[in-house]
Amino acid sequence: MKLCELTAHELKDMLRKGETSSREITESVLDRIQEVEEKVKAYVTIDREGALKQADEIDEKLKQGEQLPPLAGIPIALKDNMCTKGLKTTCSSKILENFVPPYDATVVAKLKENGAVIIGKTNMDEFAMGSSTENSAFFNTANPWDLTTVPGGSSGGSAAAVAADEAVMALGSDTGGSIRQPAALCGVVGLKPTYGFVSRYGLIAFASSLDQIGPITRDVTDCALLMNVICGHDPRDSTSADVKVPDFTRFLRNDVKGLRIGIPKEYFPEGINPEVEKAVINAGKLLEELGAEIIEISLPHTDYALADYYIIAPAEASSNLARYDGIQYGYRSQDYDDLIDLYKKTRSEGFGPEVKRRIMLGTYALSSGYYDAYYLKALKVRTLVKQDFDRAFEKVDCIISPTSPTPAFKMGEKVDDPLAMYLSDVFTLPVNMAGIAGISIPCGFSKEGLPIGLQVIGKPFDEGTIIQVAYTFEQNTDFHKRKPEL
Amino acid sequence: MDYEVIIGLEVHAELLTDSKIFCCCTTEFGGAPNTHCCPVCLGLPGVLPVTNEKVIELGVKAALALNCEISPYSKFDRKNYFYPDLPKAYQISQYDLPLARNGYLEIEVDGKTKKIGITRVHLEEDAGKLVHSETGSYSLVDYNRTGVPLIEIVTEPDLRSPAEAKIFLEKLKSILQYAEVSDCKMQEGSLRCDANVSIRPMGSKEFGTKTELKNMNSFKAVQKGLEYEVKRQKKLLERGKKIIQETRRWDENSNKTYTMRSKEEAHDYRYFPEPDLPPIVLEKGYIEEIRKTLPEMPYDRKKRYIEEYGLPEYDAGVITSSKALADFFEECVKEYVDAKTVSNWVMGELLGTLNAMDKEIDEIPLTPKHLADMLKLMDKGTISGKIAKKVFKEMMETGRTPDEIVEEKGLKQIADEGELSKIVDKVIADNPKSVEDYRAGKKKAIGYLVGQVMKETRGKANPQLVNKLLREKLES
Ligand SMILES: [Zn+2]
Numbered sequence: 006m007k008l009c010e011l012t013a014h015e016l017k018d019m020l021r022k023g024e025t026s027s028r029e030i031t032e033s034v035l036d037r038i039q040e041v042e043e044k045v046k047a048y049v050t051i052d053r054e055g056a057l058k059q060a061d062e063i064d065e066k067l068k069q070g071e072q073l074p075p076l077a078g079i080p081i082a083l084k085d086n087m088c089t090k091g092l093k094t095t096c097s098s099k100i101l102e103n104f105v106p107p108y109d110a111t112v113v114a115k116l117k118e119n120g121a122v123i124i125g126k127t128n129m130d131e132f133a134m135g136s137s138t139e140n141s142a143f144f145n146t147a148n149p150w151d152l153t154t155v156p157g158g159s160s161g162g163s164a165a166a167v168a169a170d171e172a173v174m175a176l177g178s179d180t181g182g183s184i185r186q187p188a189a190l191c192g193v194v195g196l197k198p199t200y201g202f203v204s205r206y207g208l209i210a211f212a213s214s215l216d217q218i219g220p221i222t223r224d225v226t227d228c229a230l231l232m233n234v235i236c237g238h239d240p241r242d243s244t245s246a247d248v249k250v251p252d253f254t255r256f257l258r259n260d261v262k263g264l265r266i267g268i269p270k271e272y273f274p275e276g277i278n279p280e281v282e283k284a285v286i287n288a289g290k291l292l293e294e295l296g297a298e299i300i301e302i303s304l305p306h307t308d309y310a311l312a313d314y315y316i317i318a319p320a321e322a323s324s325n326l327a328r329y330d331g332i333q334y335g336y337r338s339q340d341y342d343d344l345i346d347l348y349k350k351t352r353s354e355g356f357g358p359e360v361k362r363r364i365m366l367g368t369y370a371l372s373s374g375y376y377d378a379y380y381l382k383a384l385k386v387r388t389l390v391k392q393d394f395d396r397a398f399e400k401v402d403c404i405i406s407p408t409s410p411t412p413a414f415k416m417g418e419k420v421d422d423p424l425a426m427y428l429s430d431v432f433t434l435p436v437n438m439a440g441i442a443g444i445s446i447p448c449g450f451s452k453e454g455l456p457i458g459l460q461v462i463g464k465p466f467d468e469g470t471i472i473q474v475a476y477t478f479e480q481n482t483d484f485h486k487r488k489p490e491l
Numbered sequence: 492m493d494y495e496v497i498i499g500l501e502v503h504a505e506l507l508t509d510s511k512i513f514c515c516c517t518t519e520f521g522g523a524p525n526t527h528c529c530p531v532c533l534g535l536p537g538v539l540p541v542t543n544e545k546v547i548e549l550g551v552k553a554a555l556a557l558n559c560e561i562s563p564y565s566k567f568d569r570k571n572y573f574y575p576d577l578p579k580a581y582q583i584s585q586y587d588l589p590l591a592r593n594g595y596l597e598i599e600v601d602g603k604t605k606k607i608g609i610t611r612v613h614l615e616e617d618a619g620k621l622v623h624s625e626t627g628s629y630s631l632v633d634y635n636r637t638g639v640p641l642i643e644i645v646t647e648p649d650l651r652s653p654a655e656a657k658i659f660l661e662k663l664k665s666i667l668q669y670a671e672v673s674d675c676k677m678q679e680g681s682l683r684c685d686a687n688v689s690i691r692p693m694g695s696k697e698f699g700t701k702t703e704l705k706n707m708n709s710f711k712a713v714q715k716g717l718e719y720e721v722k723r724q725k726k727l728l729e730r731g732k733k734i735i736q737e738t739r740r741w742d743e744n745s746n747k748t749y750t751m752r753s754k755e756e757a758h759d760y761r762y763f764p765e766p767d768l769p770p771i772v773l774e775k776g777y778i779e780e781i782r783k784t785l786p787e788m789p790y791d792r793k794k795r796y797i798e799e800y801g802l803p804e805y806d807a808g809v810i811t812s813s814k815a816l817a818d819f820f821e822e823c824v825k826e827y828v829d830a831k832t833v834s835n836w837v838m839g840e841l842l843g844t845l846n847a848m849d850k851e852i853d854e855i856p857l858t859p860k861h862l863a864d865m866l867k868l869m870d871k872g873t874i875s876g877k878i879a880k881k882v883f884k885e886m887m888e889t890g891r892t893p894d895e896i897v898e899e900k901g902l903k904q905i906a907d908e909g910e911l912s913k914i915v916d917k918v919i920a921d922n923p924k925s926v927e928d929y930r931a932g933k934k935k936a937i938g939y940l941v942g943q944v945m946k947e948t949r950g951k952a953n954p955q956l957v958n959k960l961l962r963e964k965l966e967s
Binding site: 086087088094096101104106107108110205206207208209210212213214240241242243244320321323324327328330332333334344348368371372373376380 | 530533534535536537538539540541542569571573575578579580581632759761762763766767768769
């Protein structure tokens with residue numbers, strides 16, 4: 006096996022034992038990129054020099070016999086909406102095509118402190134708006150399991166990079182499912198932490214009250230390791246929670262005995278992909294065999310969550326994206342008559358169609374005369390969605406469901422049908438609305454050989470439980486061991 | 492027809508914090524363009540605001556000084572609009588749940604006390620500044636001021652004349668300075684005022700159509716702008732025309748107001764709750780702690796000056812109208828106990844000269860101790876009252892001590908009998924006519940002779956001694 010195919014915890018042990026070096030690992034990943042990136046196109050920017058320099062620094066420290074943090078020397082890919090000092094951060098948008106941040110996002114600073122080797126910045130749907138990475142202004146990313154299908158989105162580049170061994174682990178961001186859905190479609194592990202658990206400082210905002218950064222990894226153990234590094238209070242983010250961060254590796258226990266696991270009936274609607282349905286039902290059965298109690302539950306406001314999300318997220322986005330006006334940084338139209346013309350042309354030329362669609366939706370929802378009917382009402386519905394989960398968690402310790410209603414779909418299949426595309430997130434976005442945690446792990450394959458994801462939803466700041474359930478499922482199945490052929 | 496004028500004001504005051512409202516950058520005025528900035532106040536992609544607690548504290552203090560009810564729960568909202576001086580394209584402000592409401596301020600109008608309602612006080616961030624090129628071909632943006640904390644104070648439509656509006660602003664400035672929440676320097680933009688004005692037939696209960704007036708850069712400009720606007724509205728009504736609801740700009744050069752934007756062009760700011768900031772939740776205890784830190788307000792200080800220093804009510808009123816002036820007075824009285832004498836100098840020479848210089852007391856180098864020392868020199872007879880005025884002027888301009896000035900310019904009073912006696916003799920010899928007049932019973936003639944002695948000594952002679960010597964010599 007090549008180094009780039011291993012998990013972070015395997016590599017970590019090898020590094021400690023002196024069986025390999027950080028440079029060897031990094032070079033293995035860079036070689037793999039050389040080999041398959043042309044097909045997958047996971048990266049917007051590859052920082053070969055920076056990565057090797059970081060790797061050498063780690064090796065030097067290892068030589069000195071320094072005690073190093075768990076992620077030291079491990080190559081990681083970052084979704085291109087996390088600010089990296091001195092390294093282009095584009096949000097896969099023409100409007101930020103040449104933007105080089107003068108500062109590091111808090112998560113990036115934490116990764117650097119912990120010695121992780123940053124390989125590059127991954128492709129995404131422009132400003133994280135989309136479920137297929139086809140909304141990137143630059144190019145499409147392919148799903149490593151079938152290059153004619155999408156990797157999901159918006160963190161499609163991160164999920165594809167991990168699946169194709171172009172990175173050992175990655176960070177994504179999740180506003181309505183953007184970590185979990187691509188993780189499901191690419192057959193890897195993706196966790197969206199509780200809102201406020203990971204600092205958003207330096208994450209280029211899409212919808213501030215929903216955005217959350219989280220890990221995309223090859224297995225649950227790596228997920229726990231990465232969670233240990235990125236979680237925690239940040240004084241620079243007023244919405245970051247001041248809660249104690251547990252050692253998530255303590256939850257890597259092959260045991261679900263006595264755990265009450267809910268299955269919401271609303272998450273198996275008529276017309277759901279039968280292979281997805283079967284895989285998730287089987288997953289429930291397996292957990293039951295392993296000693297968990299499976300309880301059917303109801304989340305009655307699920308039907309409203311999607312519509313609600315498409316008021317709140319675009320409303321916040323319309324304001325968050327207003328700063329891209331061509332004045333201080335980013336793209337500016339070459340030819341304009343006056344200030345208003347400068348704004349109009351810059352934004353018309355700089356943003357892609359999905360971003361414009363959502364800016365218009367959001368602007369409309371916040372307009373005077375419509376605010377009460379749309380935005381204010383949406384806030385109330387959001388409370389109802391959250392209360393559904395609160396009530397469910399009185400009866401169960403966690404909830405399982407499909408991550409995505411379908412496995413990976415064909416490129417181009419849904420680009421002209423935004424509503425069909427929006428439905429990709431129907432099982433993931435209620436978790437963002439409620440501000441709670443969710444993880445997606447591989448739980449099966451379609452007859453075409455495409456991965457299927459199982460979503461495990463947990464109580465706020467109870468990532469430990471969903472990590473434990475996911476780990477147990479992983480230890481008793483082999484889905485996570487399969488690799489795409491490229 | 493007689494019209495009643497209805498005015499309401501919206502005042503923005505910069506809060507006196509060291510750092511900006513949502514980042515650690517300095518709030519200092521001036522500085523080379525874009526040197527007081529960081530990723531947060533520049534609104535770079537990915538940054539988040541963190542509320543400066545000092546801003547909340549000063550905001551609450553200001554609101555308490557304006558007799559407001561402090562909201563136990565308020566929040567920040569985004570006010571969305573595009574302009575190059577606003578790097579995020581939204582201003583973080585407060586919309587439906589402001590920091591404080593329902594206050595008032597008492598002003599004196601024609602000797603009567605009048606209560607002006609304060610509708611609300613809220614917190615917000617300032618925008619940057621555009622610098623337009625002379626040719627008009629480009630504009631530059633300076634973000635130094637971006638994120639400086641402001642309070643917006645909105646009054647009820649309780650003001651009934653432009654003069655009243657000016658009195659209100661002067662009182663408001665004094666209160667904010669007393670509370671030490673703002674330095675209210677209009678020339679530096681730390682106090683800004685917009686006005687809503689309408690008129691209605693005397694006795695009418697309904698409000699007329701109002702116009703909003705902007706760009707008034709001094710209290711005088713507020714009064715002049717409003718006077719112009721009232722006249723303009725009257726003329727329109729008298730001609731049977733309608734007043735259009737719009738925003739108008741005061742132009743200082745032409746002394747006129749011009750249409751800025753009509754009601755139809757008014758912005759839809761699409762306010763919504765700022766998702767990056769938690770609500771402001773204030774405990775009763777916290778508010779009471781801040782109330783305790785409120786310094787003595789002008790009204791209380793005036794009362795104290797009358798009781799403690801025995802100042803006439805008029806003096807006490809003038810001196811306490813400005814906190815800086817009152818502080819100066821009090822420091823001076825610590826060194827020189829005759830409060831009335833200090834008051835006379837402060838109200839006379841000091842204020843007169845300041846007005847002529849168009850300056851505030853904290854903009855000149857004079858210290859209270861210098862004034863006290865100078866008054867002591869007068870008491871000792873080292874200088875005369877007339878010379879003292881010269882010394883005082885010099886102190887105001889240079890900040891030097893009175894001793895230095897008296898010494899260097901040789902202004903010491905001549906109180907030596909022998910020396911003066913010679914000069915008196917000379918004056919008597921040189922002015923036989925006046926001497927004759929005096930001896931013939933025209934006692935007033937002595938005034939002229941005293942004047943001549945003063946002239947000979949360039950004002951330095953001790954006037955009492957000169958009088959005594961002249962009388963002795965003339966009557967002997
Ligand atoms: Zn700053």
